[in-house]
Amino acid sequence: MNQSRGLSLLLVTPALIVVLALFVYPLFYSLVSAFTDRAGSFSLENFDKALELYLTDTIFTVVIIGVSTALIALVSIAIGGYLTLGENRRAVAMLAWLYRWPLFVPFIVAAQCMRTFLAKNGLMNNTFVSLGLMDVASTQSFLDWRGIIVTFVWKQAPFVTLMVAGAMASLDRSTIDAARNLGASRLRILLEIVVPQVRGTLMVGLILSFVTMMSVLSVPIMISGGSPTMMTVDMAYRINAHGDYGVANALGFISYLLTGAAAYFYLRQSVRERSA
Secondary structure (H helix, E strand, C coil): CHHHHHHHHHHHHHHHHHHHHHHHHHHHHHHHHHCECCCCCECCHHHHHHHHHHHHHHHHHHHHHHHHHHHHHHHHHHHHHHHHHCCCHHHHHHHHHHCCHHHHCCHHHHHHHHHHHHCCCCHHHHHHHHCCCCCHHHCCCCCCHHHHHHHHHHHHHHHHHHHHHHHHHCCCHHHHHHHHHCCCCHHHHHHHHHHHHCHHHHHHHHHHHHHHHHCCCHHHHHHCCCCCCCHHHHHHHHHHHHCCHHHHHHHHHHHHHHHHHHHHHHHHHHHHHHHC
16 A cells, blocks of 8 residues: 555656646745845835836736637637537538637737738738728728737637537537427527526636636737737736846736636635535
8 A cells, every 4th residue: 555655656746846846936936026126025116116017008908808708708609509509510510610720729820810810901801802892991900909809719719619519518408409399599598598507617618718818928919019018018028128027927916816816706606506
């Protein structure tokens, strides 16, 4: 028994060392650095400077991520609902094959693709002009906050959809069939019967997407190089341009609080549901 336990610990040790060295120690160091000044004393100076310089960017980040998360929820519910309730088998099969492709595209590649697609002379505007739906003089660039939202939704919606569609597919079909027999529309079945049963899975996917989008640097820096911008760009700028790890880590701590609040909201809802 002791030999088996010792072997188990030996197998776990390399992974534990990697986690401690690459995740726990940097996290602890960043937290300490955020609350200390250049002299090494405890101080809130970094937070004062971060809020003074980047309060607008912090609010901008929360709005962009919040809107993107809401749109991801709508898109994932729509796609998952059609995959579950759709009656056209060819359309369902084609949609099931197509919607997953962004899963395999890295964020930096997605950002570059959107730069080509959403630019003033990009693929989207050129297509509308060639179809006669838009005049050349009326084209405009979407390489701003709108482009960031479009990129986030396009990239993360398949991830949440995969989870939601799987949860919908595992539901008991008897309630859905009963609602159909009573004359309920597919939209009503989706909103009143299907979505409430997969709400937990949807919340997990949205929180994971929220945390992922909070950490992305390539999309805001490539899609929108102007101001306001997202907190990840500010953190990179403080480190690369000024070597100011204190303010950068203070911004990182604020992002920890934002993601922690989202996780707390989910955990509280989950505990309430289990208690009920």
